[in-house]
Amino acid sequence: MSVYEEEPPRLGLRMGKRFALAGLLIVLLTAAAVSSAVLLEVKQDVSFFQSQSTPIEGIANVLDDVPPGQPQTILLLGSDRRFSDAKTDPVRSDTIIVVRLDPDKKATAIMSLPRDLKVAIPGVGMRKINEAYANGGPRLTVRTVRSLLGIPINHVVNVNFGGFARAVNRLGCVYADIDRRYFNDNSRGENYAVIDLKPGYQKLCGQDALDYVRHRHSDNDFVRAARQQEFLRQAKAQFGLGKLFGDREGLLKIFGRYTQTDISEKNPEAIFRLLKLAFEASKTPLREVPFPAQDTSDGVFVEISPESLAKTVKRFVEVRGSDTTKKKSKKKRKIKKRKSLAPGLIEAKKEGEDAVLAMDVRIGGSLGLPVYFPRVRVARGGYSKNSSPRSYEIYDRNQNRYRAYRIVFSLGPDEVGQYYGVQGTTWKAAPILDNPTDEVIINKRTYKRYFDGNKIRMIAWETERAVYWVSNTLSQTLTNNQMIGIAGSLQRIGQ
Numbered sequence: 248m249s250v251y252e253e254e255p256p257r258l259g260l261r262m263g264k265r266f267a268l269a270g271l272l273i274v275l276l277t278a279a280a281v282s283s284a285v286l287l288e289v290k291q292d293v294s295f296f297q298s299q300s301t302p303i304e305g306i307a308n309v310l311d312d313v314p315p316g317q318p319q320t321i322l323l324l325g326s327d328r329r330f331s332d333a334k335t336d337p338v339r340s341d342t343i344i345v346v347r348l349d350p351d352k353k354a355t356a357i358m359s360l361p362r363d364l365k366v367a368i369p370g371v372g373m374r375k376i377n378e379a380y381a382n383g384g385p386r387l388t389v390r391t392v393r394s395l396l397g398i399p400i401n402h403v404v405n406v407n408f409g410g411f412a413r414a415v416n417r418l419g420c421v422y423a424d425i426d427r428r429y430f431n432d433n434s435r436g437e438n439y440a441v442i443d444l445k446p447g448y449q450k451l452c453g454q455d456a457l458d459y460v461r462h463r464h465s466d467n468d469f470v471r472a473a474r475q476q477e478f479l480r481q482a483k484a485q486f487g488l489g490k491l492f493g494d495r496e497g498l499l500k501i502f503g504r505y506t507q508t509d510i511s512e513k514n515p516e517a518i519f520r521l522l523k524l525a526f527e528a529s530k531t532p533l534r535e536v537p538f539p540a541q542d543t544s545d546g547v548f549v550e551i552s553p554e555s556l557a558k559t560v561k562r563f564v565e566v567r568g569s570d571t572t573k574k575k576s577k578k579k580r581k582i583k584k585r586k587s588l589a590p591g592l593i594e595a596k597k598e599g600e601d602a603v604l605a606m607d608v609r610i611g612g613s614l615g616l617p618v619y620f621p622r623v624r625v626a627r628g629g630y631s632k633n634s635s636p637r638s639y640e641i642y643d644r645n646q647n648r649y650r651a652y653r654i655v656f657s658l659g660p661d662e663v664g665q666y667y668g669v670q671g672t673t674w675k676a677a678p679i680l681d682n683p684t685d686e687v688i689i690n691k692r693t694y695k696r697y698f699d700g701n702k703i704r705m706i707a708w709e710t711e712r713a714v715y716w717v718s719n720t721l722s723q724t725l726t727n728n729q730m731i732g733i734a735g736s737l738q739r740i741g742q
Contacts, residue, residue: 301506301507301508302507302508302509303384303385303386303403303405303507303508303509305386306385306386306389306403306509307509309386309389309390310389310400310401310402310403310509311393311399311400311401312401313399313401318347318348318349318351318352319347319348319349319401319402320345320346320347320348320398320399320400320401320402321345321346321347321348321400321401321402321403321404322343322344322345322346322385322388322389322392322400322402322403322404323342323343323344323345323346323403323404323406324342324343324380324385324388324403324404324405324406325341325342325343325344325406325407325408325411326341326342326380326405326406326407326408341362341377341408341461342359342362342406342475343359343360343362343376343377343388343392344357344358344359344360345357345358345360345392345396345400345563346358347563347564347566352565352566352567353567354534354566354567355534356534356536356563356564356566357534357535357536358535358536358537358538358559358563359472359475359476359535359538360376360392360395360538361376361468361469361472361538361540361549362375362376362377362468363375363376363377363468363547363548363549364376364538364540364548364549364550364551365543365548365549365550366379366391366394366395367391367394367395368382368387368391369387369390369391369394370382370383370387371387375548376388376391376392376395379391384405385403385405385507388403389403395556396556396560396563397560398560398563398564402508402509402510403508403509404506404507404508404510405506405507405508406505406506407505407506408457408461409505410501410504410505410506411456411457411460411505412453412454412456412457413453413501413505414498414501415451415452415453415456415457415482416452416453417497417498417501418482418486419644420450420451420452420453420456421450421451421456421478421481421482421485422448422449422450422451422481422485422677422678422679423448423449423450423451423456423459423478423481423482424447424448424477424481424670424679424705424718425444425445425446425447425448425449425451425459426446426655426666426667426668426718426720426721427446427631427633427635427655427657427666427668428444428445428446428631428633428634428635428655429442429443429444429458429459429462430442430443430444431443431464431465437464439464440458440461440462440463440464441458442458442459442462443458444458444459445634445637445639446634446635446637446653446655446668447637447639447641447651447652447653447670448641448651448653448670448672448677448679449639449641450641450642451478456478459474459478460474460475460478460479462474465663465664466663466664467542467663467664468549469722470663470664470665470721470722471664473721473722474721476535477721481678481679484678484681484682485678534566536559536562536563536566537559538551538559539551539555539559579686579687579688579693580685580687580688581687581688581689582687582688582689582731588623588732589726589728589729589731589732590726590728590729591625591626591627591726591729592623592624592625592626592729592732592733593623593624593625593626594622594623595621595622595623595624595629596622598624598629598630599620599621599622599624599630600620600740602620602630602636602654603618603620603636603654603740604740606618606636606638606652607739607740609638610638610650610652611739614650615650615673615712616638616650616651616652616671616672616673616712616713617671617710617712617713617739618652618671618739618740619669619671619715619737619738619739620654620669620737620738620739620740621654621669621717621733621734621736621737621738622736622737622738623732623733623736624656624733625656625658625667625725625729625733627658627659627661627662628656628657628658628659628662628665629656629657629659630654630655630656630657631655631656631657631666633655634655635653635654635655635668636652636653636654636655637652637653637655638650638651638652639651639652639653641672641674643674643676643677649672649673649674650672650673650713651670651671651672651673651674652670652671652672653668653669653670653671654668654669654670655668656668656669658720658724662724664721664722665720665721665722665724666720666721667717667718667719667720667724667725667733668717668718669715669716669717669718669733669737670715670716670717670718671713671714671715672713672714673712673713673714674714675709675713675714677714679705679716680695680707680714680716682697683695683696683697683707684696684697684698689731689734689735690735692708692735693708693709694706694707694708694731694734694735695707695708695709699723701727702719702723702727703719703725703727703730703731704718704719704723705717705718705719706730706731706734708734708737715737716734717730717733717734717737
């Protein structure tokens with residue numbers, strides 16, 4: 248068995264633009280879709296936005312002013328209910344995201360803060376950061392985040408998750424690559440969110456999409472944040488600016504009903520300046536800045552050292568994009584071979600044949616989907632037997648039917664929430680296959696590679712009858728050589 252060793256593409260193509268701005272997308276979708284020819288219409292939308300949006304009471308005096316034309320930092324908060332409902336049932340913020348719009352840096356920075364992060368909440372003490380919302384709503388959360396990061400907060404958007412589900416439905420649902428089986432029905436007396444999703448590439452609508460991005464109880468905050476980023480990256484790739492602009496009034500109504508924001512209290516000129524800033528930022532890649540917190544010894548909190556926090560904030564404020572003026576090379580490159588396996592991979596041909604034999608008999612013949620499995624796998628963990636391998640049908644937006652299957656691999660209990668997979672389908676025009684970073688030749692096959700920064704998140708290969716791909720874990724745990732080695736080992740039973 249040979250493996251393949253190479254450097255990431257020299258142009259470093261940032262095709263995986265992460266888009267964790269579900270609420271901000273609806274607020275600023277107009278700006279992202281316009282040119283100077285329709286600025287008058289945008290100004291009319293500003294007035295409509297103000298009439299639909301709900302302001303946050305008393306928020307203005309805790310936010311920082313920003314001069315026209317300067318970068319702006321926006322705090323996004325996600326929860327089940329409005330803070331006004333907390334009088335009878337305290338609400339904690341489920342999602343805390345900081346976004347920095349600065350088109351001069353050629354990138355828009357985004358950073359998720361773990362909800363269990365141990366912080367000093369003004370007037371309360373050392374608590375989990377999401378308790379700031381329960382004790383003082385968006386106002387106290389703004390003060391807490393500003394104190395933690397030491398940077399100005401210019402705007403806040405408080406998103407109710409019911410709006411997320413309705414926005415997904417309004418857009419016609421999202422095709423998403425589901426990494427594993429997700430199931431919980433609280434039949435044993437638990438008190439977790441209910442979810443029922445099987446692995447594989449599929450169409451997710453409102454409630455299922457919300458259940459997927461919010462799932463946490465068998466993962467942790469870090470895996471959950473990666474799942475949200477990946478889902479919203481796929482959503483952003485599927486909806487063109489024309490669709491968003493054409494349906495902006497309906498989406499703005501959803502925004503008005505399910506969010507609160509300080510932006511609606513601004514004068515039209517201030518809102519318009521923010522829209523123009525967002526438009527400029529929409530032309531640059533989103534760059535996620537990881538927040539490297541660690542679990543505390545008692546498992547109650549996660550925490551970050553002052554030194555690590557300072558470095559992380561510096562990366563967030565100073566984030567820069569790559570030179571977007573360079574053109575992608577269309578030339579296919581051959582990848583050099585090595586005689587040994589990539590570190591961390593092992594031979595597992597018989598194990599793979601045994602795992603997919605029954606599925607191959609079922610769908611590989613008259614149903615027209617040949618089953619390919621990898622001859623190698625990552626040494627830790629192994630084949631997941633929870634709804635895997637799975638064969639099923641998938642429909643495109645025109646209701647054309649395709650065959651599909653998914654094989655799921657776990658990295659084991661020591662790596663919580665880390666699953667990679669092999670997908671096959673007769674749907675050769677699936678949206679996930681759009682916009683590959685580059686193409687390479689591996690052992691006479693042409694593979695399309697999809698990068699997040701310098702990490703391969705997916706690698707695909709097409710035959711006359713179907714298309715196959717290997718998906719990395721949500722946290723991009725597998726190395727590039729491991730991804731290439733697994734993809735290069737795909738074969739049919741008996742070959």
